[in-house]
Amino acid sequence: MGEGIVTLDELAGDNVLEMGAGRPRSEGAGLPVLRVADVLEGRIQATSQTSESTIPPQTMGPKVSRPGDVVLTTKGTVGRVAIMPSGGPTFAYSPQLCYFRPVEDGPLHSRYLYYWFKSTEFWGQAAALKAQTDMADFMSLRDITSLTMTLPSVTEQRAIAEVLGALDDKIAANDHTAQLCLKLADTRFAAAVRDIPLGDRTFGDLADVFGGGTPKSSMDEYWNGDIPWATPTDVTALSAPYLFDTSRMITEEGMAACSSKRYPAGSILMTSRATIGAFAIAKVSTAVNQGFIVVNAKNSDHQWWLFHEMRARVSDFLSHANGATFLELSRGKFKQFPVRLPDTAALKSFSEGVGPLHDLAAQAMTETEKLTTTRDSLLPLLMSGKVRVRDAEKVVEEAV
Structure with missing residues (x-):
């Protein structure tokens, strides 16, 4: 399948996209369950409350997470999307999640699909569908697969994903810096407060x-x-x-x-x-x-x-x-x-030690705010073709 307007259902029919919804529990011993709360914007962050599936792993087939899966929340908080990282644990998908698994070297690039789920083309169609029930927002897999997608060439998809990905990678690096600074400050506090x-x-x-x-x-x-x-x-x-x-x-x-x-x-x-x-x-x-x-x-x-x-x-x-x-x-x-x-001298020393760590963390988050604004501005323009990749690359070079 080449460029044009397609549905995810058509891509699945051409065997270039595997997709599905999570599976309810049944008897047996199984895997940790990935829930809606574990899917944050752009990243997977499983919590200590992540429960264990009672589904035997060998019976779950494709409903077990794989690196590179695009995961979308579909109930309650609808529309958070992330890509399963490599090197992490394997999860069973909960029923409130859908996964999308483009074939390697196929016509759909997985990171382009990730950004498409954040685009105005997706949300322009999905906004009405998610409020169809009288209870919590919900979108079924059938709803999602019926939506139309503008599918540029794989080369163009990769270029768009690389531009937006450069911003997301810098945002992730800043988040890592901030978390490291906070952890160091917490460690200093734990040492200072010990035995007090x-x-x-x-x-x-x-x-x-x-x-x-x-x-x-x-x-x-x-x-x-x-x-x-x-x-x-x-x-x-x-x-x-x-x-x-x-x-x-x-x-x-x-x-x-x-x-x-x-x-x-x-x-x-x-x-x-x-x-x-x-x-x-x-x-x-x-x-x-x-x-x-x-x-x-x-x-x-x-x-x-x-x-x-x-x-x-x-x-x-x-x-x-x-x-x-x-x-x-x-x-x-x-x-x-x-x-x-602690005593006055220890308090002053602690403040002087952790203050710069918090300043560095806050500075990283300030930069992240600006990068996020740039990414969110470029995303709809790139996905709609209103801005060329080469022009967006110049903006990204200045931002990062």
Whole structure:
């Protein structure tokens, strides 16, 4: 099959694409299950909660993951897509996932297919299909395979994938840098806090502790201003704990009408409702909703120590949370927790040691934000043919 407009079903009929949906469990001993929550944008990140399939591996046939598979989430959170990496564990696909496996040297390049699932051509057709049920969003394999795809030559597909892939590779490298810096900072904290008992001083003694609020959603004049306003979703979506922007903004009127202050850059934000213990350092001045505890040390030398101490104490926070509808940790209760605290010299040394690590991590994530914007701008233009690969290559060279 050559260039033109095709469906995935036609590609499968020509035996150049293998695809399927995951399989429900049955009796037997099996493989770890890859779930929707394990498929993030562009990467697979299986969690410790990944359960074990009860399907014997030898009976699963093609529904076992292989390196290079393009994996798409199809229920609940529809449309996250990733490519199975090489060298990782083998999974059984859950029923809420579909996999796509182009044949090697066939007319469909796997990374081009990955980007097609992120394109406006795909979403222009898929947006209506995913909301067909009265319950959670869902797209069946049959729905997906009926969608039409513009299929350029394999040479063109490879060129498009290489341009976009160069940006994604740099983004991945930045993410690795940020995670490494964070791990080094955590390691330094673990060494510094070892053998230090809980002291007499509490979070309330050492820090100013605040919360947030929400302006009335019915008041248009409160919204779409220029003041960042963070929600827990803004924080849980981060790949590293540095918040540069928020999905919603409020006006000065909205700021005056809610119980949040505008907290300075450097503030520690911790989610305290439903999801307790997701963290971010605000890199911009921001307001927050009522789902946060906001912490600023009274002594600036304590700020990084308190950030790491809070991250290490999430299990304690959870054990003291309560609520009928969802768990919540009150600010009053948080302020009562005692803190492990070294002497002044050790605190200063720790702050001076981990501060540059966090700065480097945040710098990497700042670059990632710019690269992501460039990629997301180029993707629809390249996939639609509105921008030539050679012109996009110049943009990418400047970006990376």
